[in-house]
Amino acid sequence: MHHHPSRAVIVAGVVLTAVGATIPASAVTQPKAAATPSSPARIVNARWAGHCTYDRLVIDVQGGAPSVGVSRVSTLRYDPSGKKVPLAGKYFLSIRLSPAVAHDSAGKSLYKGPRLVKIPLYKLKGLALTGDFEGVVSFGTAFQTKPAYKVFKLHSPERVVLDVSHTNRC
Numbered sequence: 001m002h003h004h005p006s007r008a009v010i011v012a013g014v015v016l017t018a019v020g021a022t023i024p025a026s027a028v029t030q031p032k033a034a035a036t037p038s039s040p041a042r043i044v045n046a047r048w049a050g051h052c053t054y055d056r057l058v059i060d061v062q063g064g065a066p067s068v069g070v071s072r073v074s075t076l077r078y079d080p081s082g083k084k085v086p087l088a089g090k091y092f093l094s095i096r097l098s099p100a101v102a103h104d105s106a107g108k109s110l111y112k113g114p115r116l117v118k119i120p121l122y123k124l125k126g127l128a129l130t131g132d133f134e135g136v137v138s139f140g141t142a143f144q145t146k147p148a149y150k151v152f153k154l155h156s157p158e159r160v161v162l163d164v165s166h167t168n169r170c
Contacts, residue, residue, distance in 0.1 A: 040099035041066040041158070043137040046113035048124060052170035054163045055124040057141065059097070060113075061158040066100040066137075068160050070151050076140035079131025087116070087126040089142030093149065094130070097160065102132040111137075123147060123164045 045060040073094045076085035102111035115129045126142035141147075147164045154161055 039063060040101045040135055041097065042110050043097060043100050043102045043132075044110050044112060046127060046129070046139065048119055048121065048127070050121040050124075050169070053168050054165045055121040057124060057127065057162040057164075059095070059139065059160040059162075061097075061100070061160060062110075063158070065153045065155070065158045065160070066097040068151055068153070069096045069098075070094070070149070070162065071096075073140075076128060076130060076142070079136070079138050080133045085116070085128045085130055085140050087128055087140060087142040088118070089125050089144060091143040091146050093141045093143075093147060093162070095139040095141065095151075095160075095162065097137045099135040100137040101135065102129065102137045122169055123166045 041064055042062040043059060044062055046057065047060070048055065048057045050056075071094050073092050076087055076092050076094065077083065078085060103109050111129060111132070113129070114127060116126075117128075118126050123143055123145065124141060125144055126140075128140045128142075129137075130140045131138035141162070143164070149162055149164045151160065151162050153159070
């Protein structure tokens with residue numbers, strides 16, 4: 001004899017309905033309430049290092065990992081003023097972390113890293129903290145040649161990583 005699970009469910013439903021069975025409210029799964037927004041990630045530092053086949057930029061985060069967006073831009077601008085960032089380079093990447101802050105509730109900076117710095121690595125030539133505004137922290141990076149890059153997150157401790165590949169220098 002073959003048992004068909006879908007028929008068994010239908011039969012069970014008919015039987016329960018026929019006998020007037022009720023399901024206690026505690027057994028019914030209620031949809032979860034919308035998650036309350038958690039506090040934004042706190043951006044506390046940026047550091048870099050050159051490796052044999054790539055330059056690495058690490059952005060240190062406290063709290064949960066924010067979402068990260070990286071885009072090529074023709075000019076780096078400070079957010080929200082729109083003023084041009086004075087980093088020398090021919091190619092630029094804008095890195096946006098959200099939701100994130102680089103300051104505490106009193107407005108005091110939590111970010112201890114550089115705000116504008118030349119970097120003497122093979123590919124990575126400069127870094128700027130370009131914004132900490134309305135839940136978005138942004139950085140700009142400068143290069144002399146078009147960067148081939150990948151972005152990912154590492155955990156324990158939380159950090160965002162940008163690796164920019166280059167020919168083997170070792």
